[in-house]
Amino acid sequence: MRFSGWRVLKEGLTGNKGWAPHWRDPEPKREYDVVIIGGGGHGLATAYYLAAEHGITNVAVLEKGYLGGGNVGRNTTIVRANYYLPGNSEFYSHSLKLWESLEQELNYNAMMSQRGIINLFHNDGQRDAAVRRGNAIVNQGDDAELLDREAVRRLAPFLNFDNNRFPIMGGLMQRRAGTARHDAVAWGFARGADMRGVDLIQNCEVTGIDVENGKVTGVQTARGPIKAKKVALAAAGRSSQVAAMAGLTLPIESHVLQAFVSEGLKPLIDHVITFAEGHLYISQSDKGGLVFGSYLDFYASYAARGNLPMVEHTMETCVAMVPAVSKARLLRSWGGIMDMTPDGSPIIDHSPIEGLYLNCGWCYGGFKATPGSGNVYAHLIATDRPHGAAEKLKLDRFCSGVGLMDEEGTGAQHNLH
Ligand SMILES: Cc1cc2nc3c(=O)[nH]c(=O)nc-3n(C[C@H](O)[C@H](O)[C@H](O)COP(=O)(O)OP(=O)(O)OC[C@H]3O[C@@H](n4cnc5c(N)ncnc54)[C@H](O)[C@@H]3O)c2cc1C
DSSP states (O other), X not given: OOOOHHHHHHHHHTTTOOOOOSSXXXXXXXXXXXXXXXXXXXXXXXXXHHHHHHOOOOEEEEOSSOTTOSGGGTSOOEEOOOOOSTTHHHHHHHHHHHHHTHHHHHTSOOOOBOOOEEEEEOSHHHHHHHHHHHHHHHHHTOOOEEXXXXXXXXXXXXXXXXXXXXXXXXEEEETTOEEOOHHHHHHHHHHHHHHTTOEEEOSOOEEEEEEETTEEEEEEETTOOEEEEEEEEOOGGGHHHHHHTTTOOOSOEEEEEEEEEEOXXXXXXXXXXXXXXXXXXXXXXXXXXXXXXXXXXXXXXXXXXXXXXXHHHHHHHHHHHOGGGGGSOXXXXXXXXXXXXXXXOOEEEEOSSBTEEEEEOOTTOOSTTHHHHHHHHHHHHHHSSOOGGGTTOOTTHHHHOTTOOOTTOOTTOGGGO
């Protein structure tokens, strides 16, 4: 079933009777070439690219809940490629390029909106860091633009430019950055994978990973054992728990990150804007809600809900940056479980167990990675070699200390990234 304007018109005129379900609901087979644990954005994208680019279709995605019910459906939908350090910068650059043609590739409206991101700076030190970062982004081949205070004011006149503590000096802008509709991305990849023969199996929690003589042989699930030549983790916030089923300890702590959405408002914020000093990121959805978030809740937890101190902090910074928001009502808030690494950067690598692959450590930034992660992970699983854009996303950097990608410069404490 392909989507097109004609199709929408025809269905509209004929009672919408011709739409088919987006994917099948198959029973799990006894054996697959590849089993992917986790039906979030990364697991589904990996399945899609395994089938679409490598012709590997005897694949199952095992999801303990429903497809897209994890972080992929809970994030603030920001997509960007404005990283500073080698390793991250080429990977996210690769991912943003895939985003730009994703809707055509999937024949699915993911509401990709390249509305631009502006990272505000408030003092000389932050400005110098923004200049350095901007130069690194441009050297990587992506776009970055330094805006002075008046240029920011023209784009976002509603900001509080003269806050006593955080006067706005300017911003670093990436015009190709923006937002996408998070759950539509999961649905688009799911539909694309299903169309190519991948089995998407919901309500199928993986409860064990079978390993014999250092080699993976399959998984135990709530719907029975499934054999597999290769098993690929894509369980995001649950990565440590799933890896522990194979006896592995990952350098990951799980923390809650909350998000908030206001009641629908008339168009106010045209871009994604981040507030470096108080830490806030905000954009406006197509429905009019202001979508925003700030720090992690700072202690480790698997509860997908947040706590009031961080709610209070987020509201404070939001009102400090956009005073007009104080008049709006908050509609909803929710939380997701973040897989935090000690350097704040991800892992896409072999594990020490043959046939078991790792995709984790996405921290609060894995939505923008979704197509890139699926693409390079599928390459790793299919060829057993890392993709050129992901050569530095290695697990052993946390043993050797070589190649750490500490974007924030906050050291080895998971909750500070
Ligand atoms: C509030 C919030 C805001 C965010 N904002 C942004 C943002 O603006 N930009 C950005 O780039 N990123 C953002 N992120 C991060 C991003 O959402 C995640 O890094 C990314 O979605 C993680 O990858 P995923 O989509 O595969 O995860 P998930 O969707 O969480 O997928 C993992 C899946 O694995 C399943 N699973 C776990 N254990 C098992 C098991 N044993 N058996 C079977 N299945 C299992 C889970 O049920 C889940 O569906 C945000 C996250 C949150 C929570």
